[in-house]
Amino acid sequence: xxxxxxxxxxxxxxxxxxxxxxxxxxxxxxxxxxxxxxxxxxxxxxxxxxxxxxxxxxxxxxxxxxxxxxxxxxxxxxxxxxxxxxxxxxxxxxxxxxxxxxxxxxxxxxxxxxxxxxxxxxxxxxxxxxxxxxxxxxxxxxxxxxxxxxxxxxxxxxxxxxxxxxxxxxxxxxxxxxxxxxxxxxxxxxxxxxxxxxxxxxxxxxxxxxxxxxxxxxxxxxxxx
Amino acid sequence: xxxxxxxxxxxxxxxxxxxxxxxxxxxxxxxxxxxxxxxxxxxxxxxxxxxxxxxxxxxxxxxxxxxxxxxxxxxxxxxxxxxxxxxxxxxxxxxxxxxxxxxxxxxxxxxxxxxxxxxxxxxxxxxxxxxxxxxxxxxxxxxxxxxxxxxxxxxxxxxxxxxxxxxxxxxxxxxxxxxxxxxxxxxxxxxxxxxxxxxxxxxxxxxxxxxxxxxxxxxxxxxxxxxxxxxxxxxxxxxxxxxxxxxxxxxxxxxxxxxxxxxxxxxxxxxxxxxxxxxxxxxxxxxxxxxxxxxxxxxxxxxxxxxxxxxxxxxxxxxx
Numbered sequence: 001x002x003x004x005x006x007x008x009x010x011x012x013x014x015x016x017x018x019x020x021x022x023x024x025x026x027x028x029x030x031x032x033x034x035x036x037x038x039x040x041x042x043x044x045x046x047x048x049x050x051x052x053x054x055x056x057x058x059x060x061x062x063x064x065x066x067x068x069x070x071x072x073x074x075x076x077x078x079x080x081x082x083x084x085x086x087x088x089x090x091x092x093x094x095x096x097x098x099x100x101x102x103x104x105x106x107x108x109x110x111x112x113x114x115x116x117x118x119x120x121x122x123x124x125x126x127x128x129x130x131x132x133x134x135x136x137x138x139x140x141x142x143x144x145x146x147x148x149x150x151x152x153x154x155x156x157x158x159x160x161x162x163x164x165x166x167x168x169x170x171x172x173x174x175x176x177x178x179x180x181x182x183x184x185x186x187x188x189x190x191x192x193x194x195x196x197x198x199x200x201x202x203x204x205x206x207x208x209x210x211x212x213x214x215x216x217x218x219x220x221x222x223x224x225x
Numbered sequence: 226x227x228x229x230x231x232x233x234x235x236x237x238x239x240x241x242x243x244x245x246x247x248x249x250x251x252x253x254x255x256x257x258x259x260x261x262x263x264x265x266x267x268x269x270x271x272x273x274x275x276x277x278x279x280x281x282x283x284x285x286x287x288x289x290x291x292x293x294x295x296x297x298x299x300x301x302x303x304x305x306x307x308x309x310x311x312x313x314x315x316x317x318x319x320x321x322x323x324x325x326x327x328x329x330x331x332x333x334x335x336x337x338x339x340x341x342x343x344x345x346x347x348x349x350x351x352x353x354x355x356x357x358x359x360x361x362x363x364x365x366x367x368x369x370x371x372x373x374x375x376x377x378x379x380x381x382x383x384x385x386x387x388x389x390x391x392x393x394x395x396x397x398x399x400x401x402x403x404x405x406x407x408x409x410x411x412x413x414x415x416x417x418x419x420x421x422x423x424x425x426x427x428x429x430x431x432x433x434x435x436x437x438x439x440x441x442x443x444x445x446x447x448x449x450x451x452x453x454x455x456x457x458x459x460x461x462x463x464x465x466x467x468x469x470x471x472x473x474x475x476x477x478x479x480x481x482x483x484x485x486x487x488x489x490x491x492x493x494x495x496x497x498x499x500x501x502x503x504x505x506x507x508x509x510x511x512x513x514x515x516x517x518x519x520x521x522x523x524x525x526x527x528x529x530x531x532x533x534x535x536x537x538x539x540x541x542x543x544x545x
Contacts, residue, residue, distance in 0.1 A: 030314070172324040179330050180310075182318040182508070 014093040021094070022062040025055065029170055029183035033063035036213060037160070037189030040068050044119045045190065046159045047072070048147055050140050050210060051128035052168035055178075057095070059164055060126055063185045068124065075115055075127040077102045098125060112149050119154055126162075129206070135173050140211055143203045151193040151202065158190030159206060163213035186213040229542045231471035233409040242416055242469040243294045249465075250287050250423070254280055279430060290422060294415050299346065301415070302400045306342040308521060312392035313338065315507040315520045320384040325374035329365055333389055337361055341397050348404040357394040362386060391495070391529055392522070398532040405536075407543050410471045420470050420477075421484060421528065421535050424462045428485035429492065429527040431458040445496055447489055459485025471543055480538060484531040491530030495522060 025031060049056060057074045064072055078099040081091035091097040098118045100111040115125055127150075130141040151159060166183040191209055193202055237245070258280050264273035293301050317330060337357070344353035366382040402417040432447070435454035442448075447455075463481020467474040499505060508520030522529075 166318060169322060172327055175324070175327050177331055179317070179327065180314055180334060182314055 010093075017090070017094045021058055025058045025062045028178050028180050029055075029059065029167070030180075031059050031062055031183045031185060034184055034186040036186055040065065040160070040187060041158070041190075042068060042071075044071075044122055044157055045124045046119070046147075046150055046157055047124065047126045047162050047187075048129050048159060048206065048210065049126065049162040049164055050134065051130050051132070052134050052164070053171050053173070054133075055167045055171055056128065056164050057126060059167060059183060059185055060162055061095075071122065072124040072126060073098050073118055075100055075125050079103070102131070112146060112153065115150060116153055119150075119157055129203075133173060134168075139214065140207060143207050145199065145203070147206060148193075148199045148202050155193050155195075158192055160190045161188040161206065161210040161213055162186065163188070163210055163215075165215055184215065186215065188213045227408070227543055227545055229473065229476055231407050231409055231543050232473045233407075233411075233413075233471050234468055235409065239411065239413045239416075242413060243291075243419070246416070246419055246423075246466065246469055247287060247291055247294075250283065254283055254287070257283075275434075282430075283426075286422065286426065290419050293418060298400070298403045301403060301418070302342055302346050305396060305400045306338065308525070309338055309342070309393050309396045310334065311521045312396065312525060313388055315522050316388035316392050317385075319502045319504065319507075320381075320388060321377060322381055322385070323369075323374055323376060325369040325372035326381055326385065328372075329368040329385060332365070332368065333385060333393075337365075337389060338393050341393050342400070345397055345401050345404070350401075350404070353397065353401065357389055361389060365389075395529045395533050396525070398536040399528070401536055402539070405540055405544055407471045407539075408545075413469075416469050417535075417539065420463075420466050420480075421532065423466065424459050424481045424484045425488045425528045425531050427462045428455045428459040428481075429488055431455065432485075432489065445493060445500070447493065452486070452489065455485040455489050456482045459483075459488075476542065480535060483538065484535055487531040487534050488527035491528070492526045494530070495526040 047060065049060060057076075061069060061072070061074070074095055074097045076091060076095075076097045076099055078101050081087050081097060081099055091099060098114050100114055101109055102111070115127070118125055127147065129143040129147040131144040131146070132141075134141050147159065150157075163186045164183065165186070166181050169179060170181050170183060171178045188209055191206065197205075234242070257276055261273045261276040261280060264270075264276065293304070296304075313334065317333070322330060341353060341356055344356060365385060366378075369378065369381060399418055399421065402421070403414045405414055405417070407414070432451050432455040436448070436451050439448060439450065459481035460478045461481070463477040463479070463484075464474055466481075467477035470477050472480060499507070506519045507522040
């Protein structure tokens, strides 16, 4: 492709926006990665994380090593990210999001299909298996079936639990200004689906693996709104 | 009329005072570094490494104090305000708060902290001494109460107030030393900060080494040997540094003991808070998983309680 100022700006603007967003996340939260399960692998993986704030994905993205960050895409709700031109631009160009349809009743396509396509194309994905932002006092909501269906369809792809600490206090739902509290992102050892494992058991195992990464027990009390 | 007449070595300029202290610390560092190398050769690697760590810590401190000595008052206030900000961040990252506290916490970071250091800058003693213990104490709890969330209300309000007192109020008394008007001492107040830091840190380091000689124990309470080591070192360092301070030697030694004992108390209290929260270091988001790595509050804990007491004693004894 010929490099014209136009194509250049089409690549440059999202890149700058991306590094700006990561820089902002670093300044506000001082976020640091912790690797409880050793180094991350470059092969396609499914990172699944707790979801309490819009900042969750940005924080994971910020702490991923650059080579892995380049091939990692967030899975996000199409209903939210296709609503409005700016959101759509950010989702497509800055975040390179895999958009899926949520809501059992009104969806027209299989929500796992675009995620599987991304994995087959060599990308890693970040998903939030609770399905929505957790605004309750519980540290983690029950998981939706999506995680199981991905594991069932691609049994070789490791599922890496990722615990994000404190973001819910940096920017609680509905607040405008962020608090400069310290956050951390802990990556656990990857797990895979056992051939004989039934859905509820697997989801419970994945959920416990994620909860086990919490840095402190007191997080039970500070997780709420 | 002051309670104690300031004793100022008027023959020496401020620069000579500062250079004298720094030269003495440098000499100590060279001796310690040499000892470390010799110990390493003799195969006592553990001791040599610990000594080397101390040499690094003190070298860094020397550079910081030197900069503080050369920089103006405004620069020192800004640097300590930045330290306060980071300390407050570390503290607030570990407390119980809920969504209703969001505005109170924002106000702590972006209104209370700057206001306190501005008052220090304007040298408005009557207000900076009571801003946090009185006005913030009265007004802060109003914000979450207005939002109506009363779950664990007392805990949340108390923890916010504690974080502010430790990270902002106590620390702000370090640059407040710069505004003490001591007859004949002129603009040498930075040396009071140098005195506080060297005595506080020195006493804590000697105490740590004494604690190491004793069998490990689970209790927080320092042994009497630790207490004696800290107080003795504080007294000794106070006496040694007396010539650059406006204190008579006996007073300098006494203040050294007070700084050392308050340092021990501060460390004890902050360690108790860490144990309560199940951490061993304040920088809880560090990359290492064992939480061992230190945060800023781990480094400052021996000065936090000492600073306001040293400030008030100096003010009470030596100013009109």
